[in-house]
Amino acid sequence: MSLKSLSDDKPVGVIGAGNFGTVVANLLARQRNVLLYARDERVVQRINESRENRGHKVEARIMATNDLGYIAEQCEVLFPIVPSAHFRSLMRQLSPWLHPYHLLIHGTKGFDVSLPDGQTLDSIQTLNRSMVKTMSEVIQEESVAVRVGCLAGPNLSRELAEGHPAATVIASHFDEVFKVGRRLLRNEHFQVYGNNDIVGVELAGVLKNVIAIAAGALNGMGYGENARGLLVSRGMVEMVYLGRALGGNTKAFLGVAGVGDLVTTCNSSLSRNFTVGHRLAKGERLSDILQSTDEIAEGINTVKVAKKCADHYKVRAPITTTLYQVLFEDMTVKKALEYLMRYPLNIDIDFLSEEHE
Incomplete structure (x- = not known):
């Protein structure tokens, strides 16, 4: 397939x-x-007039629009x-205006779920891979875009800003x-790495949000660094097993987008998922937490999807399963953490030798 060469003087679009979208726009504005894009006309007007959005200064080279x-x-x-x-x-x-020459790099860490008629995510017992799509797969299903990528890693918006x-x-x-994305985003403070396992990288970025919620709960209970180290290391093993069942490669989980992102979000109150876990441990109800935040913690829905996928593929996922009980079945955080500390796992790292079997 012959694809159109990209222009070096056209603007770059952030939808x-x-x-995170605002911060990425500011990074791109260093080059182009x-x-x-903002759906709300009032947000568009505020950005263009005040040069501010969600507490972030908006660079002069950025123009907001609500016209896809x-x-x-x-x-x-x-x-x-x-x-x-x-x-x-x-x-x-967006699809009616896209052409094969468009290049799309998404920055969304979540799953898209398609269910049989009459089923909901709450009613269905298990999920298989055909029902669960990454965002790159959604782009390919819904548009003619060919060159598709994803942006993933330890990228807390405030620190980037x-x-x-x-x-x-x-x-x-x-x-x-990768080359286009690196040219547009890389600067003296921001390194950009490449990876050809797009599904593995996407899965790592999504699944780490589950462990981040658990880490926040651990922090909210006042547990120390030893317990956090245990959670992060066992969480990585759980991510690898479930990620491989869903089509990812172990290597993606051991890089910046996997363990790098996991360690960052499991140690930062700037992470929305970490904050959800922390507030749950302090006794707040999930419904109240959701009502009081203006941005979505992707990990909440991911817990539900990951648990049902683990059940389908018979993957051992004690952190995901226990967190599911906390979020949706009224298990207390204290009881959940006590259970996880007693969970019988006698092997430390048990997946590396299986990768090529």
């Missing part, structure tokens, strides 16, 4: 004006003019960064996607 057709017409490179619950509907709205040293991974089957 989604949440915290940027069009930033315009952003697709003007931009050849697009970064869709919206919650997973809205990702497929966004792609359906403040210019702290950080790194990310751009994963794609196409080397060109």
